[in-house]
Amino acid sequence: MCGIVGYVGPQQAEGVVIEGLRRMEYRGYDSAGVALVHDGEIAWDKRAGKLANLDKSLGDQPLPKATTGLGHTRWATHGAPNDVNAHPHLGATGRVALVHNGIIENFAPLRAELERAGHELRSETDTEIAAHLVEAAVTEGHSLTEAMRQVCRRLDGAFTLVAIDAHDPDRVVAARRNSPLVVGVGEGENFVASDVAAFIEHTRDALELGQDQVVTITREGVEVVDFDGNPAEGKPYHVDWDLSAAEKGGYDWFMRKEIHEQPNAIADSMLGRHDEQGALQLDELRISEDELRGVDKIIIVGCGTAFYAGLVAKYAIEHWTRIPCEVELSHEFRYRDPILTRDTLVVAISQSGETADTLMAIRHAREQRAKVLAICNTNGSTIPRESDAVIYTHAGPEIGVASTKGFMTQLVACYLLGLYLAQVRGTRWGDEIAAVVRELEQMPGHVQSLLDRGDEVLALAENLADARSVLFLGRHAGFPVALEGALKLKELAYIHAEGFAAGELKHGPIALVEKDVPVFCIVPPQGRDFLHDKMVSGIQEVRARGARTIVLAEEGDDDVAPYADVMVRLPKVPTLLQPMVAVVPLQLFACELATRMGHDVDQPRNLAKSVTVE
Ligand code: F6R
Numbered sequence: 001m002c003g004i005v006g007y008v009g010p011q012q013a014e015g016v017v018i019e020g021l022r023r024m025e026y027r028g029y030d031s032a033g034v035a036l037v038h039d040g041e042i043a044w045d046k047r048a049g050k051l052a053n054l055d056k057s058l059g060d061q062p063l064p065k066a067t068t069g070l071g072h073t074r075w076a077t078h079g080a081p082n083d084v085n086a087h088p089h090l091g092a093t094g095r096v097a098l099v100h101n102g103i104i105e106n107f108a109p110l111r112a113e114l115e116r117a118g119h120e121l122r123s124e125t126d127t128e129i130a131a132h133l134v135e136a137a138v139t140e141g142h143s144l145t146e147a148m149r150q151v152c153r154r155l156d157g158a159f160t161l162v163a164i165d166a167h168d169p170d171r172v173v174a175a176r177r178n179s180p181l182v183v184g185v186g187e188g189e190n191f192v193a194s195d196v197a198a199f200i201e202h203t204r205d206a207l208e209l210g211q212d213q214v215v216t217i218t219r220e221g222v223e224v225v226d227f228d229g230n231p232a233e234g235k236p237y238h239v240d241w242d243l244s245a246a247e248k249g250g251y252d253w254f255m256r257k258e259i260h261e262q263p264n265a266i267a268d269s270m271l272g273r274h275d276e277q278g279a280l281q282l283d284e285l286r287i288s289e290d291e292l293r294g295v296d297k298i299i300i301v302g303c304g305t306a307f308y309a310g311l312v313a314k315y316a317i318e319h320w321t322r323i324p325c326e327v328e329l330s331h332e333f334r335y336r337d338p339i340l341t342r343d344t345l346v347v348a349i350s351q352s353g354e355t356a357d358t359l360m361a362i363r364h365a366r367e368q369r370a371k372v373l374a375i376c377n378t379n380g381s382t383i384p385r386e387s388d389a390v391i392y393t394h395a396g397p398e399i400g401v402a403s404t405k406g407f408m409t410q411l412v413a414c415y416l417l418g419l420y421l422a423q424v425r426g427t428r429w430g431d432e433i434a435a436v437v438r439e440l441e442q443m444p445g446h447v448q449s450l451l452d453r454g455d456e457v458l459a460l461a462e463n464l465a466d467a468r469s470v471l472f473l474g475r476h477a478g479f480p481v482a483l484e485g486a487l488k489l490k491e492l493a494y495i496h497a498e499g500f501a502a503g504e505l506k507h508g509p510i511a512l513v514e515k516d517v518p519v520f521c522i523v524p525p526q527g528r529d530f531l532h533d534k535m536v537s538g539i540q541e542v543r544a545r546g547a548r549t550i551v552l553a554e555e556g557d558d559d560v561a562p563y564a565d566v567m568v569r570l571p572k573v574p575t576l577l578q579p580m581v582a583v584v585p586l587q588l589f590a591c592e593l594a595t596r597m598g599h600d601v602d603q604p605r606n607l608a609k610s611v612t613v614e
Contacts, residue, residue, distance in 0.1 A: 001612040002101035003027035004087075004181075005198045006070040006162040006172035008217055009189020013069030018055070020191070020198035021071045023246050025051050026254070026399050027101075027194060028075030028608040031086035034058070035097035036066035037169040042097045046072075046086035050603070068169055070162045072099035075608035078107070079124030089128040091135020092119050096144075098134060098163040100127035101194060102179040103613050105157035130161055138165050144173045145216045145225070152177065152214065152227050158356060158613060162192055175214040175227075179612050180354045182380055183207035183215055183222055183234055190217035195610075196239050196380070197246045197397055204242065207234030208380040237380055245396045253601040255400030255492075259587050260451055263444035265395040265405040266580070269412040270440060278434025280420040286389040287345075287371060289424045295345045295371075298325040301333050301361045302349035303611070305403040305487060306410060309375075310349050311480035313414035316576045320422040331357035331614065334364035344370040347417070351398055351406035352610040353381025360614060362387060375413040377406055391417060400602045401609045402491055404587050407484065408447075411580055415440060439573060443580050446571035450584040457585050460550065460566060461592035464518050471512065471519045472499040472586070473542070475535050478522035481579045485520055485586035491604050492594035502538035515546035520589075522582045523553035523560050528575045532559075539563045552582050 003024025007016045017034050025032075032054040033046025043063045047053040051073060072087035079085035088097040104110070107126035110133070114121065119132050130151060137147030144165045152161070158178035165171070174181055174192040184191030184199035184206055191199040192215060196206050209215060212227045215234070224232045251257035274280050298317060300310035310327040317325045328338070330348070340346070346365040350358045353376040362372045362383060374387035377395050384390035393409035419436055422428035464470070470489055474482035482499035489497035500509050502521070513519065521539045524531040536559060543549050543563050551564035554572045561567060570581045594601045 001028055001075045001608045001610055003073040003194045003198065004070070004099045004101050004160060004162050005194070006164070006174055006192040006217065007189070008068045008170055008172050009186060009219055010067060011189065013066050014058070014063055016202070017069045017071035018051070018058070019201065020193055021051055021073045023197040023200070024193065024195055025073050026401055026602065026609045028073050029603050030074045030076045030081030031083070032071070032073045033086045033088050033099070034063070034069060034071040035088040035164060036063055036069040037164050037166055038064040038066040040166055042090060042094055042164070042166045044088055044090070044097055046083060046088065048082045048086060068164060068172060070097065070099055070164055070172060077103050077613060078126045085123045085125050087127060089123060089125065089131040091131045093135065093139070095166045096131055096135035096138060096163055098127065098131040098161060100130060101160045101612060102158035104130065104155050104159055106155065110154070130155065134163050138167070144168050144171055145214060148173045148175050149214050149225065149227055149229060152212070160194065171216060171218050173214065173216050176209055177212050178356065178359065180382065180610070181209050181215070183209065183217065185222060185236070188219050190219070190222055192217060197399070200239060200246055201243050204239040205236065206239055206380060207236055208385065209234050239379070241396050246399065252595070253400060253591065255402055255404060255591050255601050258398055258400050258405045259584070259591065261396065262405050262408045262584070263448045263451070265409050266412055266447065267444045268394040269409040271394070273416055274437050277430070278437040279430060280416060280423050280433065280437070282391060282416065282420050284390060284392070285373070287373065291371065292421060292424045294343050295323060295421070296343045298323050298345045298347060299333070299338065299340075300325065300327045300347045300349065301330040301358055303330050303355055303357050305407045305484060306349040306351060306358070308480040308484045308487070309407055309410035309414060310347070311483070312411055312477050312579045313347070313418065315477045316415055317418040317421065319576065320418045321425060321427050323421065330355065330361040333361040340365055340368035340370040342369045346370050346372045347375060348372060348383055348387060349375045349410050349414070350383050351377045351403055351410070353378040353383040354610050354612050355383070356612050356614045359383055359386065373417070375410055375417070377409065399609070401604055401607050402488055402590070407583065408580060412440065415577070436574070439577055443577070446573060446581050447584055449571060450581060454588055456568065457588040458592050461589055461596055465593065465596050467495065467518050469496040469512070469517055471517060472497065472522070473502040473505065473519060473538055474499065474522040475502045476524055476528070476531050477576055477579050478524055478582060481522050481582045481586070482520070484583055485590070488587055488590035489593065491607060492590045492599060492601055493597055494599065494605065502535055505538055505541060510541065510545065513542050513545045513547050517547050518550060519547040520550045520552065520586065523551060523557065525554050525572065525575050525578060526557050526559070531575070536560055536563065552585060
């Protein structure tokens, strides 16, 4: 949520900053702005709306050349998304420019204090107070670093701040608490940003920062201190993907590219995680086998799509390990006072590794002495850093706001975790585990075969273009897939879409079914005969009430054909793994329908990727 970038070096800062913002626009697109240090002054521009508006404005009225600058792309929290509330914000005299990601919770008393002291605040944001406070401190003679440190100690809430001082032209200072910030380490130039995507074009060497730290970048180097001024160190790491991964590569949308990257993403997530016999090896896990044997309950937490991956995981983990497994929305978790002990394993699923709700959930779990394992796609992010163990998903950067390959690889990681627990605890035989691993190894091919038949889904989207409401039905592991299919459609096509457990229909939701309402039905493999038959009955029930049924069923399942207006054939896979194939046509459908409706698929309205506020 909100993308911020700062640069100091020999290049034209405006170009570096704007390119950085372009690569981070998925984090927020309500407004964008840039500020540069030029000739002892701050030169700036900021515009409501997407980055294109700022681009146009800069084209009409270029800013002066400068080699130090910062920028921001906003997802609005305090104050409407207009030009005035856009970042950067300036201090009272315009000497300091500052951008912010997060929420300053005690902004009201600080604003009142500034107003009493005669400061005139122009915007409705919480950010502007930080700009005034930092500027007041540098005006008193403190360095920008010292000023930032002093101000941060007075702020409550979550924030990443980046500031420049017109009187100190070769320095950018940034700070973080509960909000993402990484440093890009270049040669004779350095960067700060919410995300490595902002500087991947210039360097793949990054520094991970800890909580409550202030970083100062100059051309010569990077200096880190904590909020009390004690020297600190960032943790260096090398980004294992390059610029091409952060670009569309010929696709119209990042989302479409990411859907098509899924076969590779699955293969990469499996790489090195089992031996030739199919025995699991999760070397990076950092929780001992003894501790895993002692686990008596698993609680999976996540939000949105990550939560749905957790729901699928429950079916697999309980079946393979017999450990009771709960799945909970991260933001509900800590407020209900969950029962946690040293033997509880909390699994936090998060593509970005920065979702504030999930971060707060794991902090609560660790305070109660539970062990926390993160399933995450983003190296250097906060959630894995604050967890006892991590399984990285290796999907590469996910830039489309709607998660696709993130979900797919979360499923892989959940299956690997379940199988590993079964191996360590001896609840499944080695050959049973190896058989599932072999099935997982087949998944890239299965997903590719569905992608190759993408035209079928395109035709479906054309036929259903007028639908105002779409329902999704599933049972067992197909139920979370129904929820995920509905979420994709809601967020991209902005139409009413709901997922149901098919058995629940008759308890109320069937009242929604009327003539021609499209209902996607995810049919379990025929091998699960009782589940399969119950699902077929559910399909008959909606069809009897006039629904148009789009039935996703495995190859060779003819029992269901008479009740399908449209058949989407799925590769034959075991029931527990079926979500990996069933979700693909639903992702494609949402992408096609939204494209047809003229929506911006990568940047749906009101949303942002990486939700860093609670
Ligand atoms: C939906 C979507 C969101 C995220 C959710 C959690 O397409 O992308 O529902 O899944 O905001 O995000 P992470 O996984 O980054 O914690």
